């Protein structure tokens with residue numbers, strides 16, 4: 001299982017239950033990476049998607065602890081149930097797509113984290129852990145900077161040397 005996100009210079013990832021930046025190149029990367037695969041998210045992230053709808057052409061698994069009946073995605077109500085659902089798929093095809101609570105909970109179980117780093121400060125109210133300060137994670141890839149929509153971004157990959165089994 002991997003996590004995928006974009007973060008600003010302070011590891012901020014969102015504001016007012018929304019993204020802070022519109023980054024077409026990152027949206028393209030996200031779509032290409034996750035399409036045909038499995039995406040795992042928290043209830044707030046599902047609500048934050050256009051029309052609160054699941055992502056097309058992907059298996060969508062959503063954690064709603066209070067239970068929720070939806071026909072358009074797979075709903076789980078506990079971590080145990082979530083892990084049972086994830087185990088049905090090849091781990092290489094499973095992507096945690098947010099938000100901050102889901103990332104925090106599932107980070108130890110992720111083998112890699114794909115972070116698009118945005119060279120800006122967006123005034124976030126939710127953050128990802130600073131992976132440069134986590135001894136289990138090592139930066140194994142960093143792209144050249146790319147200018148997009150007035151922002152400079154870099155695609156990076158962190159590898160987890162202590163993946164927790166579930």
Ligand SMILES: NC(=O)c1ccc[n+]([C@@H]2O[C@H](COP(=O)([O-])OP(=O)(O)OC[C@H]3O[C@@H](n4cnc5c(N)ncnc54)[C@H](OP(=O)(O)O)[C@@H]3O)[C@@H](O)[C@H]2O)c1
Pocket residue numbers: 004005006007012013014015016017018019041042043044045046048063064065066097098099100101102103105126
């Ligand atoms: N930058 C990026 O790449 C990126 C990607 C995704 C999201 N985001 C941003 O992240 C923000 C949303 O983050 P968030 O933390 O508010 O939302 P979230 O993780 O999507 O959802 C939080 C909700 O999910 C459930 N949940 C998540 N983890 C749980 C756990 N360990 N145990 C039990 N329940 C759990 C709870 O649902 P109930 O409330 O139903 O109990 C909780 O309130 C938004 O600003 C969004 O735009 C950014």
